[in-house]
Amino acid sequence: xxxxxxxxxxxxxxxxxxxxxxxxxxxxxxxxxxxxxxxxxxxxxxxxxxxxxxxxxxxxxxxxxxxxxxxxxxxxxxxxxxxxxxxxxxxxxxxxxxxxxxxxxxxxxxxxxxxxxxxxxxxxxxxxxxxxxxxx
Numbered sequence: 001x002x003x004x005x006x007x008x009x010x011x012x013x014x015x016x017x018x019x020x021x022x023x024x025x026x027x028x029x030x031x032x033x034x035x036x037x038x039x040x041x042x043x044x045x046x047x048x049x050x051x052x053x054x055x056x057x058x059x060x061x062x063x064x065x066x067x068x069x070x071x072x073x074x075x076x077x078x079x080x081x082x083x084x085x086x087x088x089x090x091x092x093x094x095x096x097x098x099x100x101x102x103x104x105x106x107x108x109x110x111x112x113x114x115x116x117x118x119x120x121x122x123x124x125x126x127x128x129x130x131x132x133x134x135x136x
Contacts, residue, residue, distance in 0.1 A: 005070055012067060015059050019052075026052060 026048045030040050040048075063071065076095075082088045099107065 008067060008070060009074075012059075012063065015062070019055050019059055022052060022055060 029048070030045060032039055078091060082091045098104075
């Protein structure tokens with residue numbers, strides 16, 4: 001792997017860590033505590049959610065558009081075995097991101113069918129508009 005790819009991955013990792021820290025902070029702030037039993041006011045909660053959503057959208061766009069080809073070439077493998085049941089559950093969720101090949105193929109077929117039907121619908125609409133125009 002080239003140095004440029006490593007730098008790109010480190011940048012993504014830092015952005016993801018910042019987003020994770022922001023999520024944790026917002027969750028902590030929204031939980032009632034004995035010192036502050038009141039729930040956060042709705043406008044403040046909405047504002048914090050908007051910040052989270054914006055940062056998530058930026059990271060998602062960055063991963064999806066800029067780094068998709070790089071990430072498709074990589075495989076992530078844990079360096080150590082998870083110790084507790086909680087870590088095992090987290091690991092199973094994190095590693096369960098790719099569909100089985102037969103499901104991927106079926107999904108591709110469905111999308112191809114949807115696109116084909118959409119093109120047919122557009123063609124039929126064009127014919128209908130043309131036919132309506134010839135009656136005028």
